[in-house]
Structures are given as structure tokens and as C-alpha cells.
Amino acid sequence: MLAIEDVHVYYGAIHALQGISFQVNQGEIVTLIGSNGAGKSTALKTISGLLRPKQGKIRFNGEDLKGLPAQKIVARGISQVPEGRRIFANMTVMENLDMGAYLRRDKPEIKKDLERVFAIFPRLRERKGQEAGTLSGGEQQMLAMGRALMSKPQLMLLDEPSMGLSPLLVKQIFDIIKEINAQGTTILLVEQNARMALSVATRAYVLETGKITLGGMARELAASEDVRKAYLGG
């Protein structure tokens, strides 16, 4: 479904991604793990068109995404829950969710999805009219997830969805990720919380300073000695 081939990305002189290749198949949950500054967020931003690769190919359903502006990539069915949530702080919770469905025109379906989001995050229903900027950190994370769900993506990119969430919510979020996936959305997940990520993922890749050093079935990686030492804290 998504194929990344030898992608290089620079921030000015910083060579943030040094030729990474990986793929995500239809229906999978794939996770990218790696330490701070490895380039995980950079990879996601490149896929969603916010950054331009200097070299390399990104294919989605066989189509080359190169040169497509970000808004067109969303229209192809890729949506992102960005690191740091990036909700629209000056808009209400409801308006944020509306923005998620910006490109959609199927009103009844949108309504259904809204109900689904509210069912997953009842707190958002309570705070429908509140300005998003005044939500607590966790509430904002829920909103960011909800907003991405509203675009009904084929492929959802999640950048550290569990950051700053209570343990209960972390668990819920991962349940939700599984659920969304079960409902047919393919997921590319970036996580600091590697243990959780590996537990829900089908396959995983390890990113180290801009290069992919390992890749394989999530279960296998979780069992690997190196990965445990470096990313699982034991």
C-alpha cells in the first residue's frame, strides 16, 4: 500500500533521513521505533507531504506522491495525528472535528463517524463547545485522534499518540488503534512507548539517526535482545 524507497530528507545542512526504505501493507499496523531525534517524525511528515524528500520515492497505492502538495495527499486517504497534537486552539472541539472531515462531502457518513468518535472519547462530547486550546493535554490528544478519524483515512499516521496520557488512556488509545485497524484502517505508528507499540503492531522497524537498522515482525523484534536493551528498558 505504502512503499518508501531510499528517501533522503534534509533540514538545511542536517541530513535527517539518510536513505530509508520500508513498506506498509494494506490492513497492517506498522510501527517505527527509535530514540529521540532518530527521525521518526521526519519520516511521517515526509509521507504526508509537509517535507520534501531530496531523493527517493514514496508510493501510495502504486501512485508516486512526489510533488503532490500536502492537501492532495490527504485527499488520497492519508491522514496524520501530528506530534504535539496541533489542534486548532482557537476553534471549538466541534469545529476541530469538522475540520477533520474538511474534504468529505458525505454528510450522513460524517455524522456517523462523529458519533463513533464521541463513543470512543466521551470526554469530547462533554466539551463540544469548549475552545480546544483550553483542554488539558490528554483531552487535546483525544481531539487530535478524533479529528484524524473524521477524515476516514485509508492510512493513518500516528506520531506518539500516547505522549502525556494517563496509563488508563494509553491503554485505551492502543485499544482504539487496534479497533480502528480492525475496522479497515491501515496504521503507521511512531512511539516512544516501544513496549506498547510492539504489542499492537504487526511489523516494526527500528530507526537510528536517520537510518533503518532493523525490521521484521513486531513479536520477533520485541523478543530481540538488542531492541529490549535499547528501547524497552530492560
Added chain:
Amino acid sequence: GTTGAAAGNAAGGTIKVGGDLELSGGQAMFGQEAQNGIKMAFDQINAKGGVLGGKKLTLDVADNKSDPGEATIAATKLVGDNVVAVIGPMTSSLVAAATPVVTDSKVPLITPSGTNAKLTMAAGGKVQPYIFRPCFIDPFQGQVGAKFAFDTLHAKTAAVIIDQKSDYAKGLADTFIANFTAAGGKIVDQEKYASGDKDFTTILTRIKGTNPDLIWLPGYYNDDGLIVKQARDLGMKMPFAGGDGWDDPSLFKIGTPEALNDTYYVDHVANDSPDMVQFVKDYKEKYGHEPNAMSALSYDSANMIINAIQTANSGDPAKITAELDKLTGFKGVTGEITIDPKTHNPQKKAVIKENKNGKGIYLTSVSPS
């Protein structure tokens, strides 16, 4: 070494005259009209072979941005360029700012339209030796206006509207008030605005409450037109009168001809006077629009300098100054100019015009008493 350098200048093929003009900023219109007038005078003399046996006159312009500080800088630049004389600035306060510079450098300056009485007078009642003008001064205008309002229009009460940013308007207002009250009239209200304002309804409403026989409005035409129109829209039917600032063809486009009926103003010259006809025609031909008083006075200023150079037979600023000092019977398009050596003001007649159906019609002329 201004003098020496100027002589060197004269030895070349050209003689440089400076223009310290309002080419940008709030009064940019004045400077541009003046520049046109001066250039026309120079082009005409140059076409006739120039002065001093073939030397061409050139205008060295410096933009004073309608700002007094910049007027000082512009004057400094011009005297640094060794001009033999300076024309401009056009507005009184800027002339005051340029005066010390030209005085220090002993270069004569003619302000075409700086009408403030104090410009040519130094402290202690002495004349400013290097400042000249071809126009009459504010007290004279105010006096003529007051007499006309009282005697001819039979106004017993008057209100005055003053542009607070304009020294000129203030001068005209002061002398009007003095002369009008001395004649037995009464000033019932004084209101102020700032040039550039577009809405005058609030001050007009106040004046309306005092119901004067006449409104003395010594501003510039673009404000005058608007004020009169807005007054008429508020149902105010009394006559208006003002000074030479009214003189511009676009007055009637800004205010409607109908609104401007029953308004009067003091002016330097009637556009249909025999002296002006040729100038108006030439000017229209050259620049595509009618001249106003600024263009005409600047044209005269330029010719005063040409005349002084020719009679002095020299491009030396000191000699030009001396010639200007004793200028008599100079035939300008705005009238005959004789400089009073004690005041450096010309003895000139004023005319009064009435606006009638979109034209300023000559009514009468008044000689200085």
C-alpha cells in the same frame, strides 16, 4: 567659498538654480505645480538662447518632503551644489526652516507662495536680507477680505474656520478677525480642522447653531470645496469667503458648482486678465491641465531670477540678491511686482472673485492702502 564656486559655475555652459520643493508628502501638489511653472520659465529663456550670452538655466530640485527638517536639509544640499538662487519652499513654515541655511550661505531665496508676514522679517524688525517673494502677504489678504465681507456683503456676524496645521490659514484668520471686528462686525464662532480631514460636519453643525451672516474660510481649495459642500448639505445657506488658497480649477469638482455659488475669495490675479492668458495657454499646452496660483507665482519667481541675472549681468548670488532687493515694475503674469527693500514684500493689487456656476468671476480689485 560659495561665491567663487558660483562664478566658476557661471563660466560653464549652465547656471544652476535650486528648487527646495514639496515634491512628496502632504503638500506634494504645490511642489509639483511649482516645478512645472519654473521649468516652463527656464525652457522659454533657454529656447531664446539663455542668459549671460548663451548660458542655459537648469533647475536643481531637492525634495523637502513637505517637512521643515527636510526643507533645511534640501536647502543645505542646494547651496552645497552652488546654486545661484533658490526657489521654494512653497509653504510658510518650510520657508522659515530653510531661511537660516540660505542666509548663512548668502544665497537668495524666493518663495513663490509663502505668504506669512514674518517670513521676510528677521528678529528686531529688520528685513531678512536673502528672502523674497512675488506674492502679497496674509495681513493684506485678511484685510481685503474683511472689508469686502463687511462693506459689500453686509455681513455683521461671521464665523471662522481655520486649518490648524496651516500657518497661512492662521495668519489670514487673525487679520480677518482683527479687521472685521474693527469695522464693527462680530465673530460668533471659531472652529478648527486639520488639512486632510474629509468630514467637517461636526464643526459645521456647531457653526450652524450660531447662525452667522458669513463664514470666513481661509483654507486650500481641496478642503474649501468639501467644507462648502458639506455645509450646504446641512442646510447652511450663508456666503463663504476666503483667500488665494481657493484658486484652483478643481475647486468646482470637489464641491459642486451649485454649492459653491455665493462664495468669494481674494486672489493674486484673474485667470482671464490679459497678463495671464498667454501663460495659461502655454501651460495647458505643455502640461495638459490648467495652472493654478502656485504655478503662476512660481513662474514669476523664476522670471524674477532670470531678470536679476540679466540686469546684474552676473551669476553671482550676491549680485542677484542686490538686484532682487531693488526690483521695480517687474511685469509678472500675476501682476506688476515692486519689491519694498524694507520688507521684501511686493506691492501688488489683490482681486476679489465670486464663484458663479462653476467659474471664478472677477468682481473687483483692491490696491494696498
Added chain:
Amino acid sequence: MGHVLREGLQQVVNGLSMGSVYALIALGYTMVYGIVKLINFAHGDVMMIGAYVGWLATSRLHMSFVPALLLAMASCALLGVIIERIAYKPLRNATRVAALITAIGVSLFLEYGNMLVASAQVRSYPPVLPSVSYKVGGVYLQYGAIVIFGTTIILMILLTLTVQYTKIGKAMRAASFDKDAALMMGVNVNSTISATFAIGSALAAAAGVLYGAYYNTIDPLMGIIPGLKAFIAAVLGGIGIIPGAVVGGLVLGLTEAAVSALGASTWRDAVAFLILILVLILKPSGLFGKNVREKV
């Protein structure tokens, strides 16, 4: 007594007419600010260009009022988009002051560029708005003022509805807050911002044509003072808030009228600013502004 009352009422009407002119200009100002967070100092000058286009259309091309107005709005919309593309877009990620300086540059360029093209001469508008005034209970009411007031209110309502409830409006607000996040929602940020400038500049042009027609005269520097006043009006109401701009404009107009009515016309601008400052000290984000504190 009746006389004083009538004069007072007349001054209120005068103030409201002046105020609605400020409000009309402030609408576009505040809208662009609300979305792009740029003090578009060139707004007053776009208004001036609009006035000139309207003048050309009516006096030279002999068009009638409404077509001339539409032409002016269309050309200024285009001008606004061009200005944004050339001068503001490259600075989206630069500091706010850099954009402000560019806006000043654009403002000077429009003023003096037009002075080169059209000369500094004051032009007068052909009488496209009937110069009629109605007398109601001794108080005079200008036809033009009524038109401007009405236009302002209608545009205010339309704009508010657009920004609050339409898709493009939401996209505008989203892009205003976080461009990248808006992109991730599928918003075409560039065209959204262009649309913002197009609408803002078209509004400026409408204001310019009405201003020219109402006050009869236009010149290349005519936009400076109204631009400044509109800025005050917008801030007074809470910058970025559309109804706030209108209320701010009207309050400003009434204040100026009151100051003049009391015979202190030369203190008008100072009092206007003083009131603005006092309001801001009491309500730091303007009359309608929410006092948003940064959440820590």
C-alpha cells in the same frame, strides 16, 4: 432647549456617518488580520487604489456606479492576491515585524507608485452617489451616509457568517492558527490565504469607491489617515473580530463627533487615541476581544 437637542442629534448622526466609514474600512483590515495575523498597513492604500479604479471607471470609461464598484473590487482582489504572493507569502515563517516592514514597503510603493502614474493631484469623483440629504426632525441625513452605513452592516453580517460557518471560513481560521495542521486536514492553505486577501482587498476597494463618492475627492495619499483610523477601530473592537471592527468604528466616529461638538476639534485625534488606550488598559484585547491567556 430644542435647539440644543437638535444640534446634539445632528452630531450623533455626524458621528455615526463618520464612524461607518471607519467601520467599512476596518472590516477588511480586521478580517485579514484575523486570518493572517498581519497588520496590513497597505490596506488603506489598497482602498486608495480601489478609489482610483472606481474613478477611472466612472469618469473615464463612463460606467455607472454598480459596475464600477464591482470592477474596482475585482481589480483590488487581484491586486491583493498579487501583493500577498509577492510580498507576504515568502515571509510567512519570518518574524512578524519583518512582515510589518514589508507591509509598510507595499504601502509606500502603492502611494508613491500611484503618484508617479496619476500625479499628486487631487481628483474629484463624478457624482455617482446622488448628493441628496434628507431632513428628519431638523436633522440632516446624507443619502451617501445611509448607503455606507447599510453597506457596512450588510457586509459585517455576510463576513461574520462566512468566517464562522462556511467551509472556507473554517479553513481560514484553521490556516490562521496552524498552517501545517490545516494542510494535514486537506486545506489548501495557499489558496485559502489568497482568498482571504482577495476578500479583504475587495472590501477595501468597496470602501474606497464609496469613500471617494461620498467625500468627492481622491488623491494618492488619501489612504493613510483612514487606514490608521480603521486600524484604531479594529483594535478598539478587538482585532480580528468582525463585529468588533464595526462597533469600534462607530465608537470612534461618535467619540470624534463628541470631541468636536464640545469645541475641541483640534484634540480629536488625541482623544480618540486616549480612549483607545484607556479601553485597552481596562480590556487588553479590545471591547469584544476575549482575554485569552496563554495556557501554561
Added chain:
Amino acid sequence: MLLKLENLSKSFGGLKAVANLNIEIGQSELVGLIGPNGAGKTTVFNLLTGVYEASEGKMIFAGKDVGGLRPYQVTHRGIARTFQNIRLFGDLSVIDNVKIAFHQHDKYSALSAVLRLPSFFRGEEEMESKALALLEVFHLRGRAAEVAKNLPYGEQRRLEIARAMATEPRLLLLDEPAAGMNPQETRALMELIRWLRDNFQLTILLIEHDMSLVMGVCERIYVLDYGMIIASGTPEQIRIDPKVIEAYLGEEAI
């Protein structure tokens, strides 16, 4: 008691973010404040540090009421904090970040700075050496000249704590210091927190969602939900408290 919150409340419009909160913390204690997202934890910090004004209640620190003080005055009283979203002086160097926090302990006036009197040079020298010493402690000395925003995330978090320490506080408030850190970094942070407390006789109150950290270092924990305390006690007690499990930890708690 070093810190005593009595009946502290804060409402935003209709929402009661903190409701009748009572908390006591003794000298040199290391206390955790946990609770679901939106429970009001950060709000408590904001109230304590004068960012928000309490709707009701009292805050007694070292025997004195700190209610109604401006943030800088609270800092002068000896309370320092870090922020949930890092707020470094991003464009300044690492050492300048720390020096700024030393400001209140400065001994020279603006006049002696302008005239470059000897007291200026003495003051600057002292500050420089104090700042470097502090950076040394936080393993940031090698980064002293770097621009703060260019540091990796983990080091930025550490710098934020170093900067807070430079104000020489008696009470340190840490808002989610481990957020965005991987397990290793979190473990190092734990060590650091303990070490700080022991070395500076510091009292620490920390908010954190990473239970390994909270359970690992805190001696006592308060659990907040809907602005109210639903439980308090040792980590062991909290871990098995059914109310906490239901509201916060979830069934399969660690």
C-alpha cells in the same frame, strides 16, 4: 510543613478545575501528583506559581501566604517549576538560560552595569562560575555555548530543571518531566531527581503519567480526579487503590 494548600479552588467559567483541594508537604519530601488527563494537576502548579489566581482557598508556603503573588515573587519565595510544554529561552545559549535564572541573586545594579564598575565584573564572574558548576551537575557543561532549542529533547528537559535549580528553590515543581523520554532516559531522570533531593535538601512535587517514574521515586502520592483528591498514600497503597485503578491506572495496572 513546608507547603500547605487549604481548600484551594479554581474555576474556569462553569468548570471547576480544582475543587477544595487540601495538600500538605513536609520539608525534603518527594511527592507525586497524578490523575487522569484534565484532572487539574497543571492547574495546581499554575495556582501555586501565581500564573492563575485562585478562586478560593489558601496556599501557605514556609509559613507565609503565597496567594495573590506574581509569578516572579513566588520564585523569590523559593518555589521553582518546569513546564509541561518546554519553555526554554530557545534562541539563547544554554549558559545564558541558566544565568537568567540566577538573576534574582545578583548583586550589582543597572547603574554599575552601565558604568562597568568593579562590582559588575565581580558579579558576572561569580554568575559565570556558578552557572558552569550547575551545568556540570546536569551533564550539560559541554553544551554551555549551544543554542538551547538545538539540544535534543531529553537534554532540553534536563536544562529546564537546571534552570529551575538556578533560582535556588526550596520547593521544585516538575510537570511531566519524563514526557517524550524513552525508558532509558526516564531511568536516568529518576536518578537525577533523587540525587537533587538528597544533595540540595530540596522538596519536590512532581506530576507524571509514567508510572515507572512515579512509583519509583515518590514517597507519597496524591491522586486527583475532577479537581478533587480521590486518594493519597504511599506508592504501594496507591497502586492497589480501587478508585485509582478505576479512574486512572486501569485494570491491568503495572
Added chain:
Amino acid sequence: MKVLNRKNLAILLAVLVAYGGIQAAIAARLVPPFYSVNLMLICVYVILATSLNLINGVTGQFSIGHAGFMAIGAYLSAIVSVKLHGPLGAAILAGAIVSAGVGFLVGLPTLRLKGDYLAITTLGVGQIVQVVFFNTNYVGGAAGFTVPRTVNWTWAFWLTVISIVIIHNFTNSTHGRACISVRENEIAAEAMGINSTKYKVMAFSLGSFFGGIAGGLYANYMYLIQPTTFSFLTSFNILVMVVLGGLGSMTGSIVGAVVMTVLSAYLSNFPEWRMVVTALLLIVMMLFRPSGLLGTKEFNLGFLGKKGESRAA
């Protein structure tokens, strides 16, 4: 002694050479008047730009009404020298002190405002000052206030040097760092124990003080001052210098002031095109160097000193 290290000695030498050279040239009548006016203007604008930089660049308070403080300094110094017959030094100082006082009074309530709200307020203060002078007949009202020229190159040069040194020394101290921290993040600065109000007001008053000094120099050199000289366009002009040089960089402000003054002098030969060219240059400059000529960096003479001694602030 630290004050007399190699770097500072070199700077001192350069300053003395600059002063002596120009003074000698003026004495020998080698400097055409137009040039000497512009040299004076450069001094005036350097003081204005560096002092505005202290407010806008260093402390991050968006002030766009600096001409108002220049006006206060100009008028007050003119009153002292013309009406009270005070000596020039006293006149300039009095102007500066009153300007700082007004800055303090205005700053106290208004500096709570943020960003654009503060901007319009400072603009308003500038306008109010202008209106007050317009309406005060004691200082000539609209007609202006005539002041004899008593300022010469020596006055202008040394006042500029002193202003620069004071602003530099203030900025490069713990007090300056406190101002910078307010600019960087006010909430964090407060949390670090910095009284942000105090430092904002301090920077604002100090900036106004030097704005007043510049006004005093201007008034006592230019023969005539008028309220219109100190319009918001003048304020913008100063702001442009600061931003052009690089907001936050003092050397940048100096460069900006020199460049803009020289440019304006040069362009006065092309009056019709002057403003259009200035406008285009502004736009192009900002497009290619949005953070100004020097960014926030200082042009540094560090290579003259020992290593490490002159770390950039």
C-alpha cells in the same frame, strides 16, 4: 584591568580617529554642508535606532511610536535653550529626562498589553504627543518652534558614542539578559524570578531617554521643529532602520540607521522616484534577509581580544 583589554582599546582608538578625522575635515572646511547635515542626521538616527532596538529588539516590546519621545526631547530641550536660556547640555539632558519620565508613565499601564495592541498604543502615544505640541502656542503650535543652531559635530558625535556605550553596557549585563528573557518567553522569565513589568518599564524608559537625547540634538541643530516632523512616518522610519539592521542587534541598528540615512540623502536627487525606490528596497530586503542585515548577531571585534573573552551575547 578588564575594561582596558585589547579589544576595547582598539575600539577606543577607532572612535578617536573617527572623531578627530571628521572634526579636522570640518575645521578645514573640507566637508560640504550637505554632507555635514547628513553626518549629524546619522548620529541622531543611530541614537534613535539603538534606543528603539533596546525596546523592540532586546526586550521584545513592539513599540512603533518612538518619534513621540524624540518630539518630547526636541521640544523640551528647545524650551530650555530658547525660552529659559539654559546651556545646551542642560537642555538636552532635560529633554531626555522628561522623555524618560513620560516613557515611564506611559509604560507602566500599557506594557501589560501584548503585540499589536501594544503597537497601536505606542503609536497612539506618539500621535497624542504630536497633537499636544500642535495645540500649544507656547512652542509655536503648527508654525513650529525656531531654535538657533548650537549643536555641532563634537556634541553629536560624543552623545552618540555615550548613548551606544550605555545601551551596550546595559544590554550586556544581567539586567539586559533579564530583558532578553522577557522577549524570549515572558511566562518562563517570570517563573525564573524576573519581574517582567519592571524590566519592560526599565527598557522603555531608557529607550525613551535616548529617544529624547536624539530629539534634543535634532532640535538644536535643525533651526526649526514642527509637530509634523515627529509623525508616525518618522516612527516607522526608525523602526525600519532597526529591522533592516536586524532586530535585537545593536550593531545592526547602527548599520540600519547609516544605510537608511545615506540612502535617503542619495535618493533626494530623484525626488519622484525616491519613495518608490525606498519602498521596493524595503520589500526586497525583507524578502531576501527577513531577519535583517545582521540577524540578531553583533558585528564582533572579538578577534582582537583574547579567545573566550568576548563571547557574543
